[in-house]
Amino acid sequence: MKIYLKYNYKVVCETLVREQLEKFNIPWSAINSSEFEILDGLPEETKFSLIQSLKNYGITVLDDQKETLVDRIKNTIDEMLNDENARHLKVSSYLSDKLDYTYSYLSSVFSENTYSSIENYLILRKVDLVKELLQEGNLNLTEIAYRLNYSSVSHLSGQFKKTTGLTPSSFQRIMKRKKSLNAYIDKTIKLVDEQ
């Protein structure tokens, strides 16, 4: 027995993509058959699985222009720094695992496009986290060093000083004085408004 099929490609494709998005529990809305909007932020792993899964059907996810490889590298580094279980890993293997490119390729793309190296970015980002924790003031330097996987407090202080030109304690003092100045200005503005 022979059966004859007629395809409505548009419906086939839309249904397929819809099923895949539902399979990964991704909230979405359709703009048209080749453009979908993801409603929440998409974790890198889920995105990766979705892309792989769609590939099996011959569907390619096009790179958003804003989400270039450089952005993905940056996002992946941020993810790594925010994940307690990943912080101790080597950035080179972490990136090549997650992004599925060799590290030397990633590293050259990054340098060509940002005037800076992945290693420099990682340090800048780490120091940014240290700054945030210092500013919050809930943890002391020893605790911050431990949390961000520095080998010692002096390693942390050294990297901080070398990167920012400030010692952690002068940074803290400046932030405190900035805050009280801003509070004072806000109060003055309020008083003027009330008059």
Add this chain to the structure above:
Amino acid sequence: MSNNFLNVVLADDDEDDRFLFKEAIKQLSIQTRLLLFNDGQELMNYLFSDESERPNLLFLDLNMPVKDGMQCLREIRQNEAFKDLAIAIYSTSSTEQDIEATFIYGANIYINKPSSFAKLKEVIEKVLQVNWQYHTSNMNRNTFLFRF
């Protein structure tokens, strides 16, 4: 990337310093568009005029006639429109207290004017790199403080 210029502004009353800065920044690989001003008032007139293109980064000398750098800093920081403008103080020998005051009033970077051209190039490059990262990455602007 080739269309991505960083708009840089320098306000400095010393003609030699302006010339050296211009030469140094020209020799770097980061593409910039540079505007020069001779004093604080000229700078403020430009920043607050309607047709001015918003700069990404301002290098500001402290000791200038008419309006000094500290006054400019405070006026700029009181204006919401410039909250994303990075300000680098570019000055000769200040006391520790003066340096801290610039940070407290909203400077992001403090640079001690280097004594050699090579050093000057190096420090400008560092500032541009850091600013580039703040400009293009999701970094915390509240704690954007560096001293070179």
